[in-house]
Amino acid sequence: MSLNTDLVSSLTYATMQINRHGATLMLLFGTVGNLLNICILTERSLHENPCSIYLSWSSMFSLAFIWSGFLTRVLQGYSVNWPNENQPMCKIRQYLLNVTWAMGTWCLVGANIDRFLCSHHSVTYRRLSARQTARRFLVGILIFFALLFIEVVYCFEASVPNVPVACYGRNIPCRLFNDWAALSFDIVLPSICLAIFGSLTIRNVRSRVVYPAVNSNSTNSDRLPMRNNDRNLTRMLLVQVNITVFFQSLFTIVL
Numbered sequence: 001m002s003l004n005t006d007l008v009s010s011l012t013y014a015t016m017q018i019n020r021h022g023a024t025l026m027l028l029f030g031t032v033g034n035l036l037n038i039c040i041l042t043e044r045s046l047h048e049n050p051c052s053i054y055l056s057w058s059s060m061f062s063l064a065f066i067w068s069g070f071l072t073r074v075l076q077g078y079s080v081n082w083p084n085e086n087q088p089m090c091k092i093r094q095y096l097l098n099v100t101w102a103m104g105t106w107c108l109v110g111a112n113i114d115r116f117l118c119s120h121h122s123v124t125y126r127r128l129s130a131r132q133t134a135r136r137f138l139v140g141i142l143i144f145f146a147l148l149f150i151e152v153v154y155c156f157e158a159s160v161p162n163v164p165v166a167c168y169g170r171n172i173p174c175r176l177f178n179d180w181a182a183l184s185f186d187i188v189l190p191s192i193c194l195a196i197f198g199s200l201t202i203r204n205v206r207s208r209v210v211y212p213a214v215n216s217n218s219t220n221s222d223r224l225p226m227r228n229n230d231r232n233l234t235r236m237l238l239v240q241v242n243i244t245v246f247f248q249s250l251f252t253i254v255l
Helices: 002-041 051-078 087-120 121-127 131-155 170-209 220-254
Strands: none
Touching: 002 051, 051 087, 087 121, 087 131, 087 170, 121 220, 131 170
16 A cells, blocks of 8 residues: 555656656747747748748747647646636637647648649649638638637536546547547648648659650669659658657647
């Protein structure tokens, strides 16, 4: 019995220290990094670039996500759990978390789509890479996610007993909906879109490169470097997608 008590006390102390110091560092570096991104991406030289709009919006929503999520972790490290135990704050925080996480991710998807459009050989596709298209896309997904997660007002309750965190879904249907919505719209679908449009962008860039003429006597061995480059680019893309899925999965567990 004493051993179990000591183990629980040790785990509680370790969790408190992680929340106090680890979350503080993530809050600090995340804030500085996103603020620098916003300052750079809003410069006049990048003002007309549609991709900079997507990335600046992503940084702004990521900044809001960090403060909505990690600030409460820092407070928990000092035994302050008021945001999770207060009913209005619980609902507001969870709503901001859901919307900002989804928006930050899908802004990156929009930037990836823009890279695909601007690298396409067709003039019609390249014309879609415009500031007006970026604004329409961003406003559209913002309205969609704002409506999708409005259920937080009903589903989430403060001080829910026997759950990992005090601010949690009130019943099983609410928890299932939120879990599947986060898994689908924050992890699976964005990762698929990033993989698809990343591959298409690579194909567009390669198709627009002019290669030297190949002699008729050349063998298949002359094409090996090209194939190796294709494999390397594919590996790089897969690594990026895997890293995105990995860290977003961690956020799903932690938050």
